[in-house]
Amino acid sequence: MKKATSLRTGLVMTVALGLAGCGTSSGKLFNWGGPARPAPQKQETAIDKFKAEPKQSSVWDLFSNNADPNVSIGVNKYLWMASLEVLDFLPIQSVDPFSGLIMTGYGTPPGGGKAYRATIHVTDPALDARSLKVSLESRGGTVAPETVRAVEDAILTRARQLRIRDSGL
Secondary structure, three states, X not given: OHHHHHHHXXXXXXXXXXXXXXXXOOOOOOOOOOOOOOOOOOOOOHXXXXXXXXXXXXXXXXXXXXXXXXXXXXOOHXXXXXXXXXOOOOOEEEEEOOOOEEEEOOEOOOOOOOOEEEEEEEOXXXXXXXXXXXXXXXXXXXXXXXXXXXXXXXXXXXXXXXXXXXXXX
8 A cells, every 4th residue: 555655656746747847938837826927028229130040050060061151260371370480489378360369478589588478460361561460578568669570570571481382382
């Protein structure tokens, strides 16, 4: 008798939990007390009208070639690579290839005694001096404009060398 009672109790609990899972989105266990109130609607702004709905994806999207051809990285690859090569003595703190920003920590150049840190911003896909912005800082403060110009010239020279090397392929 005791076994049948516990079996019935278990069955009733299972059915109750199953029904609770079929409740509404209000979050109440059984939603007693009348219909659920609708959620307040957010006022739609002009910016919301232009936002794209997120696309549903699955594991199989990894194997398809559905990449948007209109999305590209807006930095010059030669300036990017040359910046990393010329300033390879500086420890990298953060990089963002989509915005073209490279931030380094303090490091001493080979044969030099002063520590520098740099922020490099590649702003355009063109291989042009206007596409490169270099900011140097030493532990003592600002750096002479001639030093910054020398680093920019070294990066631009190396970028041109990389481009010439690739054009020979």
